[in-house]
Amino acid sequence: MTVPEPQARRLDGKAFAAALRARVAGHVARLKDDHGVTPGLAVVLVGEDPASEVYVRNKGRQTTEAGMASFSHRLAADTTQAELLDLVARLNADPAVHGILVQLPLPAHLDADAVIGAIAPEKDVDGFHVLNVGRLATGQAALVPCTPLGCLMMLDDLHGPDLSGKTAVVVGRSNIVGKPMAQLLLRRNATVTVAHSRTADLAAVCRGADILVAAVGRPEMIPGAWIKPGATVIDVGINRVQLADGRSVLRGDVDFASAAAVAGAITPVPGGVGPMTIACLLANTLTAACRLHDLPEPEGLTP
Numbered sequence: 001m002t003v004p005e006p007q008a009r010r011l012d013g014k015a016f017a018a019a020l021r022a023r024v025a026g027h028v029a030r031l032k033d034d035h036g037v038t039p040g041l042a043v044v045l046v047g048e049d050p051a052s053e054v055y056v057r058n059k060g061r062q063t064t065e066a067g068m069a070s071f072s073h074r075l076a077a078d079t080t081q082a083e084l085l086d087l088v089a090r091l092n093a094d095p096a097v098h099g100i101l102v103q104l105p106l107p108a109h110l111d112a113d114a115v116i117g118a119i120a121p122e123k124d125v126d127g128f129h130v131l132n133v134g135r136l137a138t139g140q141a142a143l144v145p146c147t148p149l150g151c152l153m154m155l156d157d158l159h160g161p162d163l164s165g166k167t168a169v170v171v172g173r174s175n176i177v178g179k180p181m182a183q184l185l186l187r188r189n190a191t192v193t194v195a196h197s198r199t200a201d202l203a204a205v206c207r208g209a210d211i212l213v214a215a216v217g218r219p220e221m222i223p224g225a226w227i228k229p230g231a232t233v234i235d236v237g238i239n240r241v242q243l244a245d246g247r248s249v250l251r252g253d254v255d256f257a258s259a260a261a262v263a264g265a266i267t268p269v270p271g272g273v274g275p276m277t278i279a280c281l282l283a284n285t286l287t288a289a290c291r292l293h294d295l296p297e298p299e300g301l302t303p
């Protein structure tokens, strides 16, 4: 008789995100009925990156499905810094806009830090403005970056809101995923290690993790052999990979098959963190709208 492989619980981000969007839509309907406020999200896309096009279209559709107003601004690849800053200033001043997202990366001739710095912090639904970064780091009410927020919501659902005594390893130290993820895990009382390209013996570091978050951008870099038995694995990586037969597929930063045989729970790619990111963008837009109108914000949408 063959012994069945132990199989991790598959964390269904797609279903979790659908439930979160439904909850957001309910609050949006009430906000409209009771206060006449329709949350609005403006998405700015500079240039014609095909991957960003698909992503921006999905965001627009899900925004309207949640009952919010969606404003899409597509600018030519040769847009100047001054033109982009002018658009941001108009969105900052527009009372119908509660959330502003400038799709990254920007073309190389534009200064992303300056553009993010120009967004009104209270409309910065990506949570990338230094004021929101500082508020998150100091435990004040911030707008929290969507991808780490989505990861945290899935972790809260699985482990509850206290990770005392657990070790968490975040692989990747970017401003949009790795660093804010580490802050949120710290807030949950986990003992946090942030690993990156200069880390020595990454395999051993990963093997110490009760919770492993991979945000590297290298397809299937983390094998099952690096995972502590029973660990929770959150795979943030979204990597487009060309198969031998010419098909193009999405792969995470974790080798799903070998990892799922060791882990206790794991997010798939696609259908894991990605859909949660967009759902959290809608949640942040609702939170921003409530704060801008001095209305109580729904529970459970912020950490």
Ligand SMILES: NC(=O)C1=CN([C@@H]2O[C@H](COP(=O)(O)OP(=O)(O)OC[C@H]3O[C@@H](n4cnc5c(N)ncnc54)[C@H](OP(=O)(O)O)[C@@H]3O)[C@@H](O)[C@H]2O)C=CC1
Pocket: 147, 171, 172, 173, 174, 175, 176, 177, 178, 195, 196, 197, 198, 199, 202, 215, 216, 217, 218, 236, 237, 238, 239, 273, 274, 275, 277
């Ligand atoms: N699911 C979602 O919604 C989202 C998914 N993503 C995906 O997440 C991944 C990471 O994105 P992002 O944080 O923006 O990426 P960045 O390229 O900004 O950062 C990657 C990080 O990984 C580290 N790294 C690179 N190679 C290695 C290595 N061999 N060993 C250890 N660490 C390494 C880098 O280290 P160093 O700092 O030393 O260079 C860096 O800190 C990508 O696949 C991206 O597509 C991103 C955003 C949202």
Ligand SMILES: Nc1nc(=O)c2c([nH]1)NC[C@@H]1CN(c3ccc(C(=O)N[C@@H](CCC(=O)O)C(=O)O)cc3)C=[N+]21
Pocket: 054, 055, 101, 102, 103, 104, 105, 126, 146, 147, 238, 250, 269, 270, 271, 272, 273, 274, 275, 277, 278
């Ligand atoms: N200012 C800014 N904010 C961002 O949050 C931001 C950004 N710029 N630039 C690009 C990255 C990437 N990102 C993704 C979000 C959702 C999916 C997603 O929904 N993925 C689906 C699959 C999508 C598909 O099939 O192509 C999934 O994983 O199941 C992917 C990637 C947000 N980003």
